[in-house]
Amino acid sequence: MDTVILSDWLAARLDRTAAEPVYRQTLRLMQQAILTGQLPPGTKLPSSRTLAEDLGIARNTVLHVYDQLTAEGYVISTTGSGTYVADTRPDTAAVNMRRKPAVASVDKEDSTARETTKPPKRDLNDLSARGRRLIDKAGVSAKQWGAFMPGVPDVAEFPARTWSRLQARLWKEANPDLLTYAPGGGYRPLRRALSDYLRVARSVNCTPDQIIITTGIHQSIDLAVRLLTDVGDRAWVEEPCYWGARSVLQSSGITLVPVPVDDEGLNPSEQDLQQPPRLALVTPSHQYPLGMVMSLARRRTLLEYARQHNVWIIEDDYDSEFRYGSRPLASLQGLDEAGQVIYVGSLGKMLFPGLRIGYMIAPEHLVDTFRTGVAELYREGQLMQQAVMTEFIMDGHLTSHVRRMRALYGERRQILIDAITARFGSELPVMGDEAGLHLVLGLPDHANDRAVTAAAYDAGVIVRPLASYYSSDTPARRGLLLGYACVPNDKIGPAFDTLARVIEQTALKAPTRAA
Template sequence: MDFQLLLAQYRQRQPAQSRQHQLHQCLRAAILDGTLAAQTALPASRYLATDLQIARNTVLYAYEQLAAEGLVFTMRQRTLVAAVAQRSRAPSAPVTPPPLSQRSRRLSAPLDEISAAHAFAPGVPDMHAFPVQEWRRLLDRAWAAATPAQLGYSDPQGDPELRDALAEHLRVTRAVQCTGEQIFITDGTQQSLDLCAFALADAGEVAWLEDPGYVGALTAFEAAQLKVIGQPVDAEGINLSDADWQQKPRLIYVTPSHQYPTGHVLTLPRRLALLEQARQQGTWILEDDYDSEFRHDGPPLPAMQGLRPDAPVLYLGTFSKTLMPALRIGYLVVPQHLVAAILAVASRSLPRGRQVEQRALAAFMRDGLFIRHLRRMRRLYAARRDALLAALQRHLPQVPVHGASTGMHLTIALPPDIADTAVHALAMQQGLLVKPLSRLQVSASTPSLNGLVLGYAQLEIDEIERAVKLLARLIAASRSGDNQPR
């Protein structure tokens, strides 16, 4: 705490008091009104006297007076603030705060808290399986080798070693055609989307979003003041007609490997048609390749970005699902001719730091630890997917299941007489986080959806049976209008 500022503010209110009295009364008032909380350590008398440019005896007198009043006490040669009944600060006159933006007022409630503590929380990896010891070793090594330059502002594109390691990984595992020069390291997919929306489209231009779709993309497009139009999704992915292209979209956001949230895979004919139409219309495709590392049935599907050399695609990815959300590292692959333009924007908007963590991640990939971790998680998640499918067949045999071939979640469809929002509300009370499909719809004009998104990556196999049995009871309770599971 800045005691110089604290004392200066008090002196403005009580200029006639002696310095000794001023310091005592200032600290006393700060303790009683809660500015100095209980257990706060006051500076040593010598240091405080030097900082305030007053005699040390003045500080000693103030501390002694406070101790006599029971407001401070000493422990292990430190002076600590005691726990006292604090008096309320004088209320200020009521004021009318400035209004929020129209964009923020449309967000009427916060999103559900996503955490591993909730069974079925989508998008949550198994953090217990993360190789903490190996990561700590690489992080320690990166810090030991860190130069003064790495402690400053970094390259706007991110650490070159990480970008090169990532480019090699994407070329081999996702058939993405790129070099490290085309990669921008971001804080995650949301920041990549914000960057794309700002750099590639002007306010009022049209952006297409799969419907139902990813709320983060909707937020990024609306924040950029784009006209967002939801395009329906069927079993073959985003479903576009020739008439739709009359809208002349500037941006199209798609999740072709595992459509969010339905889990459908965009078929090859539709991928090629989308690329050709986008090329002819001058439209940018934002390919979010989330969950593509975890394909459980059949061979891996190559990314759209690499299907043709002139693909108008910006490729988005993140380590939040493959490693851990707290890492806060994502990436954006842009066409070579866009690098300079995106760099001009990124240099003014992207955070420029965490070089040591990026260097550790580069070593994690270069040493083969990332691939080893992915292989382990594929086996783990596939086993949990199988256990969830078996439990659903036992306890909810009439419920259709979609999107189980890839990723960390699947969806189930509910009958019309059971509202997914009602099941969601009951489930939250029981510690289950099942995301309603109806809340992920972009446009009211698209067919209404009624179902649940079930994440399984963070669930132990022996927990899945219990969770599905509970979910089945909640669904039955929602049908009967009851508030409690039977």
Template sequence: MITDLQIDSTLPLQQQLYRQLSQRILQRRYPAGSRLPSSRQLAQDLGVSRNTVNAVYDQLKSEGFLQTQAGRGIFVHEDIDSRHCPPTKGASPQPERVAIPPLPALPEGAIRRSDQDSNLPFTPGLPDLAAFPIRAWNRILHHHESRPSLMGYNSLQGYRPLRRAVAEYVGSARGVRCHEDQVIITQGAQQALALIADIFLKPGDRVLCEDPGYRGARYALGRHGNPLIPVPLRHQVLDIDVLADAGPARLLYCTPTHQYPMGGILDASQRMALVEWAQRNQTWIIEDDYDSDFHFYTKPFAAIQGMFDQAPVLYMGSFSKTLMPALRVGYLIVPDTLVEHVLRAKRVMGGETALLTQAVIAEFIDSGQFTRHLRRMRQNYREKWEQFQGLVIDQLSGLAAPIAESAGMHLVLTGDWPDRDCNHWLWQQGYGSTPLSAHYLGPAQQQGLVMGFASASDQQLRDCVAALAIGLARAGKR
């Protein structure tokens, strides 16, 4: 008879009994070869159903704790691995220390875990989610969520109606020359960058990057140890003249329509010079057109990809800022001859992109909702940009200088203060930002804060600038 089991009738009986019996076996309180009561007897002793006991016994037998001996009863298995049992009878089991192989070192500049909230107001790249047309989105979602054709597998390349919608949209809005078979739907822009790195880069291949620039590109393109060569800016855009002395490179990453984070825009002559340089040097241009939809006063220049026939350009974008980051859907547009290369790499990296989400985005675009949403957000962000810039000029004069083009979802503030300390201080006040110095590949040439105004309310715009007036004044005195 077993007398040391305690059963609480308010908790799942089967779970309790399994846990207590297995622990006692591991602790060698029931040693190998010892006999346990029959299921009938144990059920009677504990006042539980025999079915409950039988289910627990069956589970313990399937896991090798118990064994049945014909005509004799149920016993603790004779081959219970004693390495998992403590040597002292009755002692509490201690987890065994197991030697594991050496872990790889984190590369320099690797992202480390952080408790900071990525959805605070003024977080760069975060759109105005409160203004998202969620009812229209949900109607489309409900229309698709029960379709059997969207419950299975689809194509590595992406849902054809979405590829068609993307090709038509970037063709009309950005002048991109492509058809739907050149479009690959990705799991966000970051996967597009990682795919490019996997396809194009061999050990030792150099990659040119804007400096300062988008950190996500640096992480993806440098993850195999390829040298990342900083290319400085001039007048807040990539300095094309410097490229003549930059040396050979396999890839060049740039944000020509709204340089990230400084906001400059390459003009038509600079774009032509960039493509001519790339053709001479056999370098592929990665054109990240992430912010092209939010120009407030003038229509943006056409994408580099569409300006020339046979341009060595890999064009990429995503729906993180135009719709919402949680979708994790982007797109990569490449020449026909590269499509199979991308699909082979995508098969290894992550497989298909979520099919239901793709179908909802496709209908959202085709129904005209996407264009209407962008029109509203363009006006929304223009008003916030004007208000934020005005507040900064009025209240932060002498403390911070805004660097802004009439486009995008963020504003850069520069000044004579330690930007990483100010970034942390702002987070403690409940506001997001990123330090400008973190965007430099080499030594930081400026200190500043990259502040995304799109997600902030009118009151938060005023409150944050008032807080900055106090915080930056203190920081500048240190």
């Protein structure tokens, strides 16, 4: 491509009406021409004045483009001689030392019909074994809002004006200490406020020093696993359990041992007990996803077993603030006298998920270790956000917001249960509705809850299949997780009518027998 063709080529591709500035378009197009070989190494570029006149743009614009191309190594400028395309082609010898030659092909966009190497096809085989397992079993949803997305609070009810006022005041002061990294496990005033709150609300036994601020439960679990386990160690997980926690453990190379739950919570068999794990991950106050509460006898048994066999217990207390008809239950950590329990929680369920402030309570003898670990691995920050959260708690806004949302979510829960009863009576059981932000709607054993979920999604309703929370391909129960917290009262009935039609069409038909 000579300089005249370059001017014509650029002129034909510049869009004067686009939002992207002409400078950015010109730079991008010239980079493309150099990378594809349309401007081969050694090509002399037209002078800035000439190119500006040919394109009808300011000379300064072209000068800025040439300066950027020079800075990024695309071209070489020589005083008195001009600007030339640099040779940025890969070192063939070096490339061939590392891989076999690729199949040659002809680049149809190249007017010289030069030969290029076809890029290798990329797929899941490029991932590590644990990477493939993570992606293959991923439970994350493309949509995070709407009927009936489980586990999502109503962010529209968050007192944004109050938060904004507190935040504006702190930003006005602009304390430099709040704009740097977060050493020592997080903002100390927040750790002190959380310690006071958790002692009252959750019967947690801790000092401010034991609290480590994280970005959420996932990071808290990840930190504990990295510091307390090695690849290949065994971990008890509830069967079924939260897919996100399972993914964190598996990605760290932990061998999962699914332990069934019954009406009293985690119920290890004799075989399980004979092989103590390195850690156990439990949701004793509101099992996720089925909703049962671990009995006091089971709690004491688990704590004693952990003490005798040096098992770490991670207590995931994700939504215990929202109980309907009874007070929140005391934590497992509050019963721990041996320092075996690591308590993790999040403020996102109470306020809004995007807040990304979580916390963990480390046993006293591990405090310094966990502080160092969180700083070394994640380089924590967000001190300004943590300072706002502190003011929010200290001024009483957190307590009043939780109280108000508990009442609102209780109303929505009842509206959904009434809709289920009106449509299906006792044909489909409701489980795990005593607390939290979701309930489980049971389906017949022959139903395919994954197929129901897909059909509901196509109809505009989001649910999660209970099967995806089991490690086995043949789950013990079939059902759907329905979140009601983020659905306005007047939208619950119509949305459930849509879901009910899907259930009737895909799950309640009697299975056909093979001839």
